[in-house]
Amino acid sequence: MKVTLTSLAVIALTASITAQTPADKPQLPKGQMPQLGRPTKVGDELPLFDFDAYFAGTWTFEWDMPEGVLGESGKITGTTVYKVIEPGKIYRADTDATGPGGAFSVHEQIAYQQEAKTISRQISDSRGFAYSQSGTIGGDLGGIYNILLDSAPFALNGHTVRIKQAIRTMSPFNYKVATSVSVDDGPYRNYGNPWWRKDTTAAK
Numbered sequence: 001m002k003v004t005l006t007s008l009a010v011i012a013l014t015a016s017i018t019a020q021t022p023a024d025k026p027q028l029p030k031g032q033m034p035q036l037g038r039p040t041k042v043g044d045e046l047p048l049f050d051f052d053a054y055f056a057g058t059w060t061f062e063w064d065m066p067e068g069v070l071g072e073s074g075k076i077t078g079t080t081v082y083k084v085i086e087p088g089k090i091y092r093a094d095t096d097a098t099g100p101g102g103a104f105s106v107h108e109q110i111a112y113q114q115e116a117k118t119i120s121r122q123i124s125d126s127r128g129f130a131y132s133q134s135g136t137i138g139g140d141l142g143g144i145y146n147i148l149l150d151s152a153p154f155a156l157n158g159h160t161v162r163i164k165q166a167i168r169t170m171s172p173f174n175y176k177v178a179t180s181v182s183v184d185d186g187p188y189r190n191y192g193n194p195w196w197r198k199d200t201t202a203a204k
Contacts, residue, residue: 049137049145051091051112051119054169055082058202063194065099069159069183070191071127074100080196088114093121101127112137119147129156131163145169159183173198 059080067073078097085092093108110121120134131154139145147167153160166178174197180188 046139046141048114048117049139051110051114052084052087054145054172055091055093056084057082058199059196060199061097061194061196064192066189066191068181068189068191069156069161070181072100076100076194079199080106088112119149121149129154129161131161133163133165160185162188164188173200 059082061076061078061080063076065071065073065076076097076099078095080093080095083092083094084090089112091108091110091112093106093110095106095108097104097106105126107124108121110119112119117137118134119137120132122130122132124130131151133149133151135147135149137145137147145168147165147169149165149167151161151163153162155161160183162182164180164182167175168178169175174195176193176195178193179191181191182188
């Protein structure tokens with residue numbers, strides 16, 4: 001009889017632990033394509049990009065920056081925190097980073113027009129410059145979205161600068177930013193393709 005009671009106690013304890021485990025784990029981000037139960041085909045509708053669901057939260061990044069008008073060469077590491085100000089429309093992103101020149105911060109105000117598939121942002125960098133960007137959002141049925149941004153010309157250290165960026169949402173956990181910079185109306189120069197990775201353990 002003792003063996004039977006012990007066995008039942010072990011089974012009950014195991015079931016209790018198993019039931020509690022999922023609740024202890026953070027909820028992982030999901031892709032934005034619906035589960036169709038079949039391969040995608042021509043004519044399937046691409047969902048509008050859900051900025052709130054994708055970006056909100058904390059991201060970490062590393063960027064091997066070349067020497068140029070934006071500063072000296074070297075590795076930049078940091079975090080970017082996206083916050084929803086007005087769901088579906090307005091957002092804020094704050095970056096704290098450290099590079100060859102020391103610590104710096106970047107503040108972004110972002111406006112998204114979901115139905116029009118357009119986006120704009122105002123960027124202020126503590127290294128001494130600010131600029132605006134605007135662009136479009138497109139995607140494919142594989143669930144990858146592309147945000148293409150181009151800045152208005154802005155003055156920096158006696159030069160006229162423009163920055164283009166292509167943000168590619170490779171998965172719910174990471175996105176890549178291809179950056180190119182033009183100085184004094186010259187050709188655009190590649191400034192790297194850093195990755196941002198979502199910190200699923202951080203609170204939004």
